[in-house]
Amino acid sequence: MEQLFERPKKFGEIIDLTFYIVKKHFGSLLKLLFILFSPILLIQIVTQFISGRPFFTSGTENNAINEQLLNMIENNGEFFLPGEFFSSLAINLLEVFIYPLAIASVLIMVKQIMDNETYDISMIIKNAFKRFWPLVGTYLLLGVLAFLFLIAPLIIFSISITIALVSETVYPIILSIILMVVALVLIGLLFARWGLSLAVVTFHKVAPGLGESFRITQKRSWLLFWLFLTLLILTGIIRLAADFLIVVIGFSILYSIISFGFLILSYAVFMVGYAVIYFDAVVRSRSTTT
Numbered sequence: 001m002e003q004l005f006e007r008p009k010k011f012g013e014i015i016d017l018t019f020y021i022v023k024k025h026f027g028s029l030l031k032l033l034f035i036l037f038s039p040i041l042l043i044q045i046v047t048q049f050i051s052g053r054p055f056f057t058s059g060t061e062n063n064a065i066n067e068q069l070l071n072m073i074e075n076n077g078e079f080f081l082p083g084e085f086f087s088s089l090a091i092n093l094l095e096v097f098i099y100p101l102a103i104a105s106v107l108i109m110v111k112q113i114m115d116n117e118t119y120d121i122s123m124i125i126k127n128a129f130k131r132f133w134p135l136v137g138t139y140l141l142l143g144v145l146a147f148l149f150l151i152a153p154l155i156i157f158s159i160s161i162t163i164a165l166v167s168e169t170v171y172p173i174i175l176s177i178i179l180m181v182v183a184l185v186l187i188g189l190l191f192a193r194w195g196l197s198l199a200v201v202t203f204h205k206v207a208p209g210l211g212e213s214f215r216i217t218q219k220r221s222w223l224l225f226w227l228f229l230t231l232l233i234l235t236g237i238i239r240l241a242a243d244f245l246i247v248v249i250g251f252s253i254l255y256s257i258i259s260f261g262f263l264i265l266s267y268a269v270f271m272v273g274y275a276v277i278y279f280d281a282v283v284r285s286r287s288t289t290t
Contacts, residue, residue, distance in 0.1 A: 025109070033106075044256055100198055131202055149187045157180050192228055193213065196278050220281065
């Protein structure tokens with residue numbers, strides 16, 4: 001295993017190594033992430049139970065499945081019963097603190113796998129907690145930067161749509177779409193370079209680590225961009241698979257539990273991939289400086 005990490009890897013090798021680690025350490029990864037994200041599941045189940053959501057229901061019970069799907073779309077992908085809205089806000093807030101901690105934990109686990117060390121999940125979480133606040137601060141900073149970088153193209157796109165409606169011509173829309181795509185790609189390339197800052201903060205006493213992340217990813221912008229995009233697509237497919245269960249068990253507590261399992265699986269794939277990308281970037285950075 002250690003030899004796989006010692007040399008720079010190509011695109012396909014990084015993806016292959018990601019799934020190799022997920023497959024070989026599947027149980028431990030799920031256990032680690034379940035421990036960290038279990039408060040979210042607990043809040044969700046308790047709130048749904050209090051709100052009167054059934055534990056199990058068919059997709060056509062009381063409401064046709066088509067009507068339920070329309071309700072889900074109208075509520076941005078979630079089917080809320082009265083009383084569940086505020087719990088959803090609480091869950092989103094909790095994720096701000098749990099997600100970076102989970103990434104750090106998986107990074108530490110993969111590092112120990114890379115070094116052929118025996119890992120202990122409780123110690124992994126304990127070590128990740130040592131960098132808790134720098135991790136949360138970096139995660140929030142990345143979120144703020146993403147918002148600021150995305151708001152400008154969205155404003156320009158909205159203005160272009162308004163101009164097109166007034167002038168009754170499609171050229172401003174076409175131009176704005178092209179500029180929007182270009183802007184999103186450029187932003188994606190920039191955040192691909194900054195994206196490893198959480199890993200930097202995990203292993204080094206620095207925060208937010210944007211500069212170090214930018215340094216170790218030098219001349220790797222496009223590869224990182226496509227790697228992160230591929231991981232996002234793969235994890236999106238995993239999460240989408242859970243939505244097909246609506247037809248069988250409907251919007252029930254059981255659906256929430258199973259959907260949570262798919263979410264944990266998607267996190268495992270993405271976070272292991274993130275760790276492999278980081279350690280590959282470190283190896284390449286060392287090889288260019290020696």
